[in-house]
Amino acid sequence: MKVLVGVKRVVDANVKVRVKGDGTGVETANVKMSMNPFDEIGVEEAIRLKERGVASEVVAVSAGAAACQETLRTALAMGADRGVLIETEAELQPLAVAKLLKAVVEREGPGLVILGKQAIDDDCNQTGQMLAALLGWPQGTFASKLAFEGERLSVTREVDGGLETVSLRLPAVVTTDLRLNEPRYASLPNIMKAKKKPLETLTPAQLGVDVAPRLTTLRVVEPPPRQAGVRVSSVAELVDKLRNEAKVI
Amino acid sequence: MGSAILVVAEHDNATLKPATLNAVAAAGAIGGAVAVLVAGANCRGVAEAAAKVAGVGKVLLADAPVYEHRLAENLAPLVARLAAGYSHVVAAATSAGKNLLPRVAALLDVAQVSEVVAVEGPDTFVRPIYAGNALATVRSGDPIKVVTVRATGFEPAPAEGGAAPIEAVEATADSGLSRFVGQELSRSERPELTSARVVVSGGRGMQSGENFKLLEAVADRLGAAVGASRAAVDSGFVPNDYQVGQTGKIVAPELYIAVGISGAIQHLAGMKDSKVIVAINKDEDAPIMQVADYALVADLFQAVPELARELDKA
Numbered sequence: 001m002k003v004l005v006g007v008k009r010v011v012d013a014n015v016k017v018r019v020k021g022d023g024t025g026v027e028t029a030n031v032k033m034s035m036n037p038f039d040e041i042g043v044e045e046a047i048r049l050k051e052r053g054v055a056s057e058v059v060a061v062s063a064g065a066a067a068c069q070e071t072l073r074t075a076l077a078m079g080a081d082r083g084v085l086i087e088t089e090a091e092l093q094p095l096a097v098a099k100l101l102k103a104v105v106e107r108e109g110p111g112l113v114i115l116g117k118q119a120i121d122d123d124c125n126q127t128g129q130m131l132a133a134l135l136g137w138p139q140g141t142f143a144s145k146l147a148f149e150g151e152r153l154s155v156t157r158e159v160d161g162g163l164e165t166v167s168l169r170l171p172a173v174v175t176t177d178l179r180l181n182e183p184r185y186a187s188l189p190n191i192m193k194a195k196k197k198p199l200e201t202l203t204p205a206q207l208g209v210d211v212a213p214r215l216t217t218l219r220v221v222e223p224p225p226r227q228a229g230v231r232v233s234s235v236a237e238l239v240d241k242l243r244n245e246a247k248v249i
Numbered sequence: 250m251g252s253a254i255l256v257v258a259e260h261d262n263a264t265l266k267p268a269t270l271n272a273v274a275a276a277g278a279i280g281g282a283v284a285v286l287v288a289g290a291n292c293r294g295v296a297e298a299a300a301k302v303a304g305v306g307k308v309l310l311a312d313a314p315v316y317e318h319r320l321a322e323n324l325a326p327l328v329a330r331l332a333a334g335y336s337h338v339v340a341a342a343t344s345a346g347k348n349l350l351p352r353v354a355a356l357l358d359v360a361q362v363s364e365v366v367a368v369e370g371p372d373t374f375v376r377p378i379y380a381g382n383a384l385a386t387v388r389s390g391d392p393i394k395v396v397t398v399r400a401t402g403f404e405p406a407p408a409e410g411g412a413a414p415i416e417a418v419e420a421t422a423d424s425g426l427s428r429f430v431g432q433e434l435s436r437s438e439r440p441e442l443t444s445a446r447v448v449v450s451g452g453r454g455m456q457s458g459e460n461f462k463l464l465e466a467v468a469d470r471l472g473a474a475v476g477a478s479r480a481a482v483d484s485g486f487v488p489n490d491y492q493v494g495q496t497g498k499i500v501a502p503e504l505y506i507a508v509g510i511s512g513a514i515q516h517l518a519g520m521k522d523s524k525v526i527v528a529i530n531k532d533e534d535a536p537i538m539q540v541a542d543y544a545l546v547a548d549l550f551q552a553v554p555e556l557a558r559e560l561d562k563a
Contacts, residue, residue, distance in 0.1 A: 016514070017379045026383055094351070095360050122378050123495070124363045129321065129351035138322050138426035141348045144489070154430065159344040160443070160498070162490045165430040166320065178479070178496060179489060214360035218373065218386045226521065229542040235555040238527065238545050246525045246542065248504040249447070249471060249560070 001111035001170075003046040003055040005080065006101060007062045008036040009071040010121040023219040026121075035071045038116025040078075041176040044183040045146065046114055047079035054148055057081050059108055063092055063100050069199065076194035077186035083199040084108075088211060090204070094122075096211035098130035103207035105135060110171065112153070117142050117175040128175035138168035142177040252281030252371050255309075257328060257340040257349065258299050262289045262317065265298040267444045268341035270405035273302055275398040276339050277406060278368040282306045285413075286331060288324055290317035296415050303410035313420035318429035319345060325352035327421045332357055332393055336371070342397035342499075343443075350397050359391035364499075366402030380495040380518035400443055401501035401522055435490050442493070445474035447504045450493055450520070451486070452478035454509020454530065454549055458486040463553045464508060470560040476500065476520075478510045494519035509549045512537025529553065 011017055012032040020027050035043075049055035060075035062068040063086040072083035086100050105113060118125035132139035140146075140155030144163065147154040153168045158177045186194070204211045232238045242249045254276040259266040269285070276283045283304055287296040288311040296310040309331065315323050328349070332338050338353060340346035342364045354361040366384070367375035373388045374396060442448060449468045451461055461475065468475050476498070477491040493500055495518035505523035510516060512528070512535055520526070521540055528541035529552050538544040545552060 017382050019383050026379060093360060095355060098355060120380065123380065125347050126351035126354070126361050126363060129348065130355035133325060133352040133355035139352065142344060158489050160490060161434040162432065162488060164432040167428040167430050169426050214391050215362065215387045215389050218388055220383050220385045223381060223384050226540050229544055232543050232545050235545065235552050235559050238543055239556065239559045241543055242504070242525070242527070248525050
């Protein structure tokens with residue numbers, strides 16, 4: 001079974017983002033970029049499936065600017081077999097990405113697609129569900145555990161009240177949650193080897209997908225700052241303040 | 250032109266979940282006729298509860314075994330079919346809403362606007378990006394706006410006061426794509442984390458799951474929910490559904506007490522809209538101390554039991 005994983009290039013999780021002065025977005029020039037952490041979990045899961053003999057090949061896919069090649073190389077260094085870049089300078093929104101991935105799925109014929117549950121830049125949490133809808137496939141979102149049972153996949157999902165398990169008919173789309181696994185670091189020899197792995201470049205036009213954005217961003221602002229607080233010196237003072245100043249207890 | 254808004258109710262076939270009230274409130278902010286869809290199995294009681302919610306004009310009841318566990322594969326085609334008569338489809342941004350609505354949006358070939366915290370107009374919404382480090386105002390050009398709503402952004406609609414008619418709608422066929430196997434829900438006598446008036450959360454500083462009993466003693470006295478940081482969940486102290494943060498639950502209680510939590514960006518993203526924040530930490534330089542209204546530099550193993558005793562005093 002071939003496994004397809006989506007990887008997105010995002011501002012590194014440890015960067016404190018700054019809103020641009022003109023309110024058009026967030027500063028991304030000269031900022032450290034990395035693979036979306038939930039996608040790393042997806043790549044790791046796919047590689048583990050290959051190591052267990054469940055997956056025959058792991059194909060990593062990214063969509064965006066030429067620099068997304070770096071993100072694909074990271075996936076290849078972790079252990080993916082080959083990369084597909086859908087190169088475009090256009091702003092990509094989740095529905096467009098889902099359509100691009102659908103086109104790649106139709107070319108590649110994977111038995112499983114693994115995506116991160118959300119990207120840490122736009123925090124949308126949409127692409128996996130949308131891809132599953134477009135393909136008419138089942139979806140196992142917010143997955144913390146996968147188990148293959150013949151032609152079906154059992155997915156344990158992190159839901160608000162705890163955990164839920166669903167059984168999906170394959171092929172299926174899975175989106176990862178934090179506790180699915182702990183992604184490996186790529187070793188230096190594997191980083192070198194990844195440079196020689198195949199990486200194909202396509203365009204949205206070649207895939208016949210209209211990626212025009214459906215949402216227009218009117219402005220981006222900093223959230224209102226919190227008022228500075230005070231230090232209290234004892235538990236008694238804290239309780240007094242909560243009772244008589246803040247009046248919340 | 251008036252909008253017609255379809256709100257997808259969140260429920261467990263027995264009770265209407267409070268987050269639905271926030272979604273109805275958001276629908277009210279959009280403005281227009283509000284219909285609530287209750288899709289489930291043997292869920293007429295939920296529909297009756299939804300009919301009483303202030304501001305609801307109509308309840309659509311899809312009562313069929315195929316919706317018992319509200320699998321997205323079965324529910325999305327129903328919502329997409331009904332959506333044809335509406336300008337907006339709205340649901341709470343809970344795990345159920347987040348699972349379902351993008352599937353609906355894709356079936357309709359429209360964008361989704363996720364985790365809206367404010368409504369500026371029928372097509373214009375404010376939503377946090379980058380873990381709440383920025384707020385984006387976006388406009389949807391699609392004919393149907395599919396929107397998930399962050400509960401903390403909207404005061405819940407009153408649960409009583411309405412008397413909407415209940416209309417049965419025809420169920421869709423089973424997709425055959427997915428099956429519900431089981432669930433392990435945390436049993437708790439405490440209020441739900443996302444709707445609690447007070448939340449007491451512990452972090453890595455708690456050192457063990459056993460030590461969360463100290464927090465429970467405080468929570469009992471305040472009628473509070475107990476939460477945790479991602480570090481505490483990842484360390485196995487408490488189950489995943491305790492997690493407050495960007496990728497866990499977003500809370501905005503009247504009072505949030507953070508104990509032994511350093512205050513990583515992703516945790517702050519989940520609680521910084523709380524009205525009053527208290528931090529108890531032995532590290533006075535911890536980031537949580539910068540956002541706290543009241544910061545106490547102390548050893549939590551002394552301060553937390555003392556807090557419980559202090560709360561017992563009249």
